[in-house]
Amino acid sequence: MAANKLxxxxxxxxxxxxxxxxxxxxxxxxxxxxxPFGTYKPTQVTKxxxxxxxxxxxxxxxxxxxxxxEENAVLLTDGRRLDYDVLIIASGVSPRPDQTDxxxxxxxxxxxxxxxxxxxxxxxxxxxxxxxGGRLAINIVExxxxxxxxxxxxxxxxxxxxxxxxxxxxxxxxxxxxxPGAFTKPIAAEAFGNTLEEKGxxxxxDFMLMEVDNEKKALVSYDERExxxxxxxxxxxxxGADFVARSGLGNEINLVPVDKFTQQSKQFDNxxxxxxxxxxxxSKAGSVAHFEIDIFVDNFMQYIADKPMSHKFDGHANCFxxxxxxxxxxxxxxxxxxxxxxxxxxxxxxxxxxxxQTRINHLGKMAFKWVYWNVLVxxxxxxxxxxxxxxxxxxxxxxxx
Amino acid sequence: xATTTINGQEVTVDxxxxxxxxxxWNEEIGKSLAAAIGVDMTDEHWKVIHFLRDDxxxxxxxxxxxxxxxxxxxxxxxxxxxxxxxxxxxxxxxxGLPKPAGCV
Numbered sequence: 001m002a003a004n005k006l007x008x009x010x011x012x013x014x015x016x017x018x019x020x021x022x023x024x025x026x027x028x029x030x031x032x033x034x035x036p037f038g039t040y041k042p043t044q045v046t047k048x049x050x051x052x053x054x055x056x057x058x059x060x061x062x063x064x065x066x067x068x069x070e071e072n073a074v075l076l077t078d079g080r081r082l083d084y085d086v087l088i089i090a091s092g093v094s095p096r097p098d099q100t101d102x103x104x105x106x107x108x109x110x111x112x113x114x115x116x117x118x119x120x121x122x123x124x125x126x127x128x129x130x131x132x133g134g135r136l137a138i139n140i141v142e143x144x145x146x147x148x149x150x151x152x153x154x155x156x157x158x159x160x161x162x163x164x165x166x167x168x169x170x171x172x173x174x175x176x177x178x179x180p181g182a183f184t185k186p187i188a189a190e191a192f193g194n195t196l197e198e199k200g201x202x203x204x205x206d207f208m209l210m211e212v213d214n215e216k217k218a219l220v221s222y223d224e225r226e227x228x229x230x231x232x233x234x235x236x237x238x239x240g241a242d243f244v245a246r247s248g249l250g251n252e253i254n255l256v257p258v259d260k261f262t263q264q265s266k267q268f269d270n271x272x273x274x275x276x277x278x279x280x281x282x283s284k285a286g287s288v289a290h291f292e293i294d295i296f297v298d299n300f301m302q303y304i305a306d307k308p309m310s311h312k313f314d315g316h317a318n319c320f321x322x323x324x325x326x327x328x329x330x331x332x333x334x335x336x337x338x339x340x341x342x343x344x345x346x347x348x349x350x351x352x353x354x355x356x357q358t359r360i361n362h363l364g365k366m367a368f369k370w371v372y373w374n375v376l377v378x379x380x381x382x383x384x385x386x387x388x389x390x391x392x393x394x395x396x397x398x399x400x401x
Numbered sequence: 402x403a404t405t406t407i408n409g410q411e412v413t414v415d416x417x418x419x420x421x422x423x424x425x426w427n428e429e430i431g432k433s434l435a436a437a438i439g440v441d442m443t444d445e446h447w448k449v450i451h452f453l454r455d456d457x458x459x460x461x462x463x464x465x466x467x468x469x470x471x472x473x474x475x476x477x478x479x480x481x482x483x484x485x486x487x488x489x490x491x492x493x494x495x496x497g498l499p500k501p502a503g504c505v
Binding site: 142206208210222223251252253257281 | 460462465466467468471472477478481485486487502
């Protein structure tokens with residue numbers, strides 16, 4: 001998206017843009033949520049990276065060994081070297097089950113699953129189809145994770161899925177989270193918490209996972225609580241790419257520390273990290289990357305003209321939350337404002353409602369796949385503002401909390 | 402934002418009692434805050450608290466448990482022993498730092 005937008009802005013005789021990626025499979029990651037329930041077939045979430053990229057941007061297939069920031073160069077594992085004037089790191093985060101004791105033990109792939117990778121979501125779809133009842137634990141190992149609402153959505157959709165199969169009364173569902181409640185922000189946490197309760201899903205809060213006990217088939221926390229399961233759907237620790245660590249550019253979970261308004265590296269002026277790869281205190285969500293890149297492109301034009309970067313990203317995020325039975329909720333928030341009730345994108349009108357379960361929100365979520373491929377990835381303008389608006393929102397609720 | 406008196410010194414705190422001004426903190430205040438939540442401070446506790454304060458000064462945010470364990474060198478299990486039940490919150494409270502963001 002950044003490459004497509006920049007290619008249109010930058011003079012071809014002055015700037016070359018090269019993208020490095022491992023393969024040609026661009027995954028629609030929001031679709032992973034739907035694969036386990038059979039709503040999407042695996043083939044529906046993949047398209048060619050090459051085709052999504054501006055034809056004047058070369059795509060180099062390869063694995064990055066490391067960045068040499070002092071030499072302004074990127075080394076690939078096969079020995080190739082790419083020199084740069086400016087480097088943009090957009091390598092995201094990946095689930096790392098190997099970082100939790102016991103998680104990749106004997107039960108991995110038998111009763112322990114994740115849906116944050118293509119292979120994981122496909123494997124889980126088979127496990128769910130064979131699950132006829134028992135204890136289902138849905139677990140978040142540690143924040144931050146990609147798409148922080150996805151585990152909630154998984155819980156809501158699983159509830160509907162078991163109802164449709166007529167076995168909901170045979171499934172005991174527990175939502176096991178390191179957070180004090182259902183979500184990170186208080187007003188939304190209350191709304192989501194109520195939805196979990198309505199659906200008969202119990203919450204095990206403040207649960208810092210120490211290990212997965214394969215023998216007992218239980219989650220064990222540092223404060224020695226145990227949650228037994230017959231089927232575990234976990235969101236493993238999310239970490240940035242290993243090459244970031246090898247290059248000395250990352251923090252303890254391989255995220256690149258950046259200025260939260262401009263996404264410029266705190267260590268090197270000519271390195272920017274966009275999307276999930278950076279450490280800004282915003283949600284790791286596609287919407288954040290999209291709004292961030294809109295602001296980044298304007299800043300980048302100032303940066304290369306040796307002017308101060310005057311545009312400030314505000315941490316704007318919005319997320320649809322599937323709540324099952326053809327309905328969804330929507331939240332819209334930024335660094336300063338937590339998700340509030342109201343209407344979106346047009347204040348007072350909508351058509352979508354914030355923090356409420358509606359059919360329209362669900363249609364918005366399903367339509368988003370088209371928007372993703374046809375508007376966002378090609379870098380075409382979206383008709384919603386990159387910065388968040390408080391107009392039409394219940395800001396009075398903040399003080400009442 | 403409210404003001405309260407700890408050890409005869411006036412400090413500003415948020416509605417949950419977390420101190421809001423980095424420079425108003427000293428070890429005596431830390432000790433009183435620890436006592437208020439039932440933590441008996443040892444050298445090992447102080448090592449953690451000083452790591453939190455130094456790291457906050459350098460990074461501008463309260464470190465996460467993972468950061469205290471990887472960069473501060475005290476493993477998570479031990480942190481749960483030193484600051485039972487909710488180490489992230491308790492450490493920040495004693496160190497006079499904002500409540501950890503818990504992420505977003």
